[in-house]
Amino acid sequence: MRRPGAAVTAVAVMGVVAGPAEAVSINSPVGLTPAKGQTIVRVQMRYKRISDDPSSASRDTRVLTVPTTFVYGWSARFAGIVTIPYVYKRRRADGDSGKTVRTTSGLGDATFLGKYRAATRDAPGATARLSILGGVVIPTGRSGDADALGKLPRTLQAGSGAWTPTLGAAYTIQTLDDEWDFNGMYRFPTEAHDFQWGDRWAYTIAYQKRVWPWRLPDEGVYTQFNLVLELNGEWSRKNRDASGSLPDSGGWILYLSPGLQAASQRFVVEASFQMPVDQAWNGSQVDTDYVAVTSLRVTF
């Protein structure tokens, strides 16, 4: 039997921590640090479908996550990031008594991160920046919801129920023509209610290329359109409960994520489509079909 496991939470969490910055790649969790006193708000919609179930249950899970992220530049080098997600999950499955549909919705787990720009190398029309990140995911989402069939599985709950410290780093090279992003975040969920999510490692390698205007105007600031191509990887360790590690949990997935981005002085509008190019989940878990992402960033 296969069931959706870490993947649901992994992508939901990744959406939760997708923090905005001046020109971050779409699915990366980190980016350039905002200016001192600058506020950036980012609202994303992430729709994920997990339906490739080889078992007779034919489980089909859809996860809609709407993380709203607020970033504030405490100084030129240090920024605080708060993300509050809204989560909707729906799973349909074939059971002994016919089809069942189980849903949940509500606030997910909130993320608090600090981002420190540790190194900068600026040049005319270009910059390279290394940032380190640290913070915690707080279990603000409900993790004990139930329906007529009983308590929902952990992967269907809006929240994880666990405090999760997080560490990461990001390196960005950006020019007026293109940008490279490399970043990774490692999560260490703590035990809660005799259950512990497995550690999780998420990383992104992203490239974006300006495609319009093809030739830069000599004067002023312009709106530009970028083509984006990302590799987003996630790996998670097996979950554990009182009986030990759970065989149907953990594994890894690699997405290829083409996208589009329009950036003006005040707004960034973007969309990405994450296609799994490889995934290997432990035990019986359902494979991911895709993740569709749209996003709006506004700076004040």
Next chain:
Amino acid sequence: MRIMRIVGLLVLVFGAVDDVVVGEVGPVSLGVDGLSCPFCALSLEKKLKRVPGVASVAVHLKKARADLILSPGSPLDATSIRWAVEDAGFTLRGIHVEVAGTVERDDTGSFVLTSRGDATRFLLLGDARGGPPVPLTPGTGIASRLATAEREGSWVRIRGTIRRDGGTSLGLLVQAIDTAEEGE
């Protein structure tokens, strides 16, 4: 040794040029490194607009430049400009200005220029081979034109780059000198 040089320069700029003649600061152009996307430009623009005396700001991404217009009679606050650029997350490569005024010499014999009404004073600097810019004194290349302007009391228009020698002092690395009519 470095501290002595800084102290000396501060004395040159702030201590020995009290009897300066007024001039005026024209458009100011900032070379800003790290400006690499449209989304970045807004924060720089907002920071620079908050600098006292700055009337308008225009950012030019391709040229890695921000042009400032100062309010009439406002001082050129180079330190606040530098802080504004750094707070926005960028690196100030240089402050390029055009100043019209009269030339005098301070107690050490170096040429100085000051600005109208606000007492912005510039110690005029020249390139030194293999070293940091040095104060211009009579007999050194471009300084002959300054000496003439000083002797005749005529106005000159000088284009140059602000150098941050001495922290808050305004040393102006001279790049071009034009004669100008008073009031021009």
